Structure formats: structure tokens, C-alpha cells
Amino acid sequence: MTVKQISVFLENKPGKLAAFTKLLSDNGIDIRAINIAEASDFGIIRMIVKDIYNATTLLKDANYICSVTDVLAVEVKDEPGALSSLIAVLGDKDVNVEYMYALTNRIKGVAYMIIRPNDQAKAIAALEGSGMKIVSTEQLF
Amino acid sequence: MERYYQPEIECASREEIRKIQSERLVKQVQNVWDNVPMYRKRMEEAGLTPADIQSVDDLHKLPFIEKDDLRDQYPYGLLARPLSDCVRVQSTSGTTGRRVVAFYTQHDLDLWEDCCARAIVAAGGTKDDVCHVSYGYGLFTGGPGLNGGSHRVGCLTLPMSSGNTDRQIQFMTDLGSTIICCTPSYAAYLAESIHERGVRDQIKLKAGIFGAEAWTEEMRHDIEEKLGIKAYDIYGLTEISGPGVSFECSEQTGMHVNEDHFIPEIINPKTGEVLPDGEKGELVFTSITKEAFPLMRYRTRDICVLSREKCSCGRTHVKMSKPLGRSDDMLIVKGVNVFPSQIETVLLNQGYPANYQIIVDRVNNSDTIEVQVEMTPEMFSDNLSEVTAKEKELVAGLKAMLGIYAKVTLVNPKTITRSEGKAVRIIDKRNLYKG
Structure with missing residues (x-):
């Protein structure tokens, strides 16, 4: 089970992020998680939204370059040490994490890690083998 | 008093x-x-034989040649001497396909060095000078040309090449450089670096010979003031020989073309018609003494004006203005x-x-070039390291093609x-041709 993430190319100039978020806001896009990776003159926004089809159509129509990637959402306890055990599971099976970011939702005591592993199948096997809970997009909202 | 390298x-x-000129032509x-088969073919196509060219008055009958011809004939097509008579190659920037390679016999090098020596003497150079050459050495003609000219004058020659400003300044102060040869932008950069280091009073420079790029009168005054020197312009192009095709004298109102080696003409770039002195047009050169790589009516694409008014320096050779622009899109x-x-190809x-x-x-007096490219879905990835x-x-790829660093910005x-559906490809913020 994977979660669809939208990645968007954004120039690193004042006002660009504002225009981007305004576009999402004006169109009622519900963002569950967002993360920015920055290079010197551009950045890549990665986000999990409720309606992926609406969001990508909107972005493409507004001339943004975006792509959809399958990532893993893993449930962890919202307590010290939880992330460490999760990463240890992946490390033990030689899975490399390309990038990750975190979110919480309305359920108390639970957090989610969005993970982009270098090897999706291996990561799923490792997580499931150690009893970690991989969740769907619906479960994040 | 004005001095000359070859006054006669x-x-x-x-x-x-x-x-x-007529004899040599x-x-x-x-x-x-x-x-050279290409020249013969072109002349035949124009209905000409050598007998039709009796003097410089007949020069206009000859067909032009252009940079594309040089590329088409790469590498040996335009050689007028066996390769075994050639001793040197110089080249312009560009990839193999677009590169222009010029060949020189020893005699060609001797004459080229003479031309550069004339420029150095016109800038006040003597055998007692320390000539600091900060043009690049290598395939680029700047370093080798001025280096050779400096030897001919008998200056103590410092083959510094470009870059490493700390070392440049150290040699300048320790060995007492009196003449500096480099691009005007590097001269301006050096001037600032010298001021920043507070070593202006240890600098003995009296003259600079600056070329290989366009510069304004404001820049000249700025460099002259900061370094306490007189700044002289020099012009040349690899195809014709290199620096020293023309050079400035003390009057600084244009560059004397070494007319005993290169015949200049100004033409209307659209019609090819020869224009009279004083009119602005494209500069065309015919190299009348070149042995290995003679170019007949070569279109430089530089827009210039020629003047044969009497010069106070005593030289009688025609003067050309600084290039006032280009008739193509070369930067x-x-x-x-x-x-x-070239950028498009990459x-x-x-x-x-x-x-x-x-x-x-x-x-900061140094040229920068930035290439903005529109991002495409194919080039994009969620992974930052893949995109970078x-x-x-x-x-x-751009560095390999152009020979210089170009910043890339993905937009x-x-x-x-x-504008009107046609993209504006070049934005040159330097305004170099307005000075």
C-alpha cells in the first residue's frame, strides 16, 4: 500500500511560494503534509493532498511542472524513540531513505512518517516483516 | 616623443x-x-582569374568568405601551404564542429609578433620595460601574441596567463611590471584588487594594452585613474592572426590597422557593397602576407568605421573605430x-x-553569463539530487562547448x-557598444 505524493518544481524567488499556496487555497485544496527541498535557484515542493486528481489538474493548467510519486506512509507512536525504531528496521534491511517528512492527524498519540525509500518493495517487506503499519491516503485524513 | 617599432x-x-598592398594582394x-581549391572555385564561379586582380582597386571583385566557410573547410581545407611548413595552431572557442583553427608558418608567427610589437611600442614599450601578459595562453591568441610581441620589443616578459589574482599582484609588485596586457574587464578587476590590498603605491605600471572584448570610454577612464596608467585598445581575431590586427596610438581616437599585412574594407552587411571611409558598416579583412592560412575578404561581423584622417602620432595607416556592434548574434x-x-545545441x-x-x-567588472532554461516534465523528478x-x-556541457562557466537557472x-511570439534570446545588460 502506497500513498500518492505530488512533487512540484518551484523557482526560488520571492513571491513564487506565495502564488503557489494562493492557487491551492483559492481552489480549496486540502494539504495534509508539505515539505520543501531546496537547491540554490529552485526548490521541490512535496505534498500529500486529499484529491490528487484535482490538485494535479489545477497545477498543470497553471503551468506548474509536477509529478506524482508513490511514497510510503508509516504509522508510528508519537513518542520519543518511535522514529528511531522505524529507521532501524529499514537500515537493517539495507534500505536507503531518499527523503522523508512527518505529519500528525486527528488521532491523539499517533504520527505518520512519509518515506521515499530507494527500493519500495524491499522497504514494504522490511516494514511489514517487523509489524510496522503502512497506511493509505484515506487514513491520513 | 612618439616611438615606432617599424617606422619605415x-x-x-x-x-x-x-x-x-597591391603587390602583395x-x-x-x-x-x-x-x-586553395575553395578560393579557386569561388573565383571561377564569379568569373574571375588572378589576372582580374591587378591592384587594391580590384579587391572588391573577389567573393567574400565567412565564418561558416572556415567551419566547412575545417581543419585543413583553407591551408595554402603543406602542413609540414606549418609550426603553430591557434583556435577560437567552440566545439569540434564549430571550432575555427588557424595555422601559422614561422614567417606568419614572425609577422604576427611584429604587429603586436608595434602595439607595445605605440603604448610606450621599450626593452627596459617589464611586460606583464595576463591574457590566457594556449589556443587563445591573446597570450601567445602579446608574449611574442613583447619578446620582439625586448621587454622582460612575464607570461602570467589569466587568473590567480594574488599571484598576478605579487609579481607585479615584486618584479615591477610596467606594462600590463589583458582583457579590459580583467584590468578593471585587477585595479580594484590592488586598491583593496592597499598596494597601489607599490605598482609601477605606466601602460596597459587591453583587447579581446568590447569596452567603453568610461571603463577606460576608470582603469586609467585607478592604476595611474594610459590604457590602449588592441584589436584582432584568430582567423586573421590574433591581437595586433590593429592597435591604438597615443592619440586614442581609433586603432591603426597594420595595413601592410591586412587590408580592411567596410561593407554594407546586407548588400555587400563597399562603403566609403567614415561610413558605418561591417569590417572585412584580406590578409595579404599570410602564408599558411590566408583569408580573402573575410567578413568579421564587427560593425566599424574607418578613417584615413591624418593622425597626430605620425602613423599613416588607416584607423578603425572600436567595434560599434555586431552584424550577427555573437556575444x-x-x-x-x-x-x-552553441548553447541551443547543448x-x-x-x-x-x-x-x-x-x-x-x-x-564587479567581470562578465557573467546565465542561461535560463524552462523546466520540462521529462527533466523533473521528486528527487532533488536527480534534478541537480x-x-x-x-x-x-555548456562549459565544454563554450570554454567558460555559464550559470544555469531552471525556470x-x-x-x-x-515578444510577438518570438522569444527574446539574449539580454546583454553590459551596454558595451554605447560608450
């Missing part, structure tokens, strides 16, 4: 210069007819020739759309300015 020719009467035409960045088509090779913008600027790796690949699609 530099100050010869106009009649004498004409006579020499007739000989050169026969030479290319006999030895000169850091002394290197850059064609937008972009297409690496899968980018040919939708780009080139922004040239001068920051592609960006780096593009920077490396959103449809953000590159267009």
Missing part, C-alpha cells in the same frame, strides 16, 4: 602603402588560386566568442527544449519573455 612602414606615405590572389563573454546556437543534446534565455552582465545532477550535467515553463 608604420609612417610610410599612402602611395607607398597602396603600392605594397596580386601575389596572394595567385597563391590562393594555385593552392563576447570574458573574451570568449559565444554564439546562442540544450537539445541534453533533452531540454530550445526555449532559453541568455543573460550577460558585468558584475541534470543541472550540473548541463553546466558541464518555470512559459516564463521566458516573448
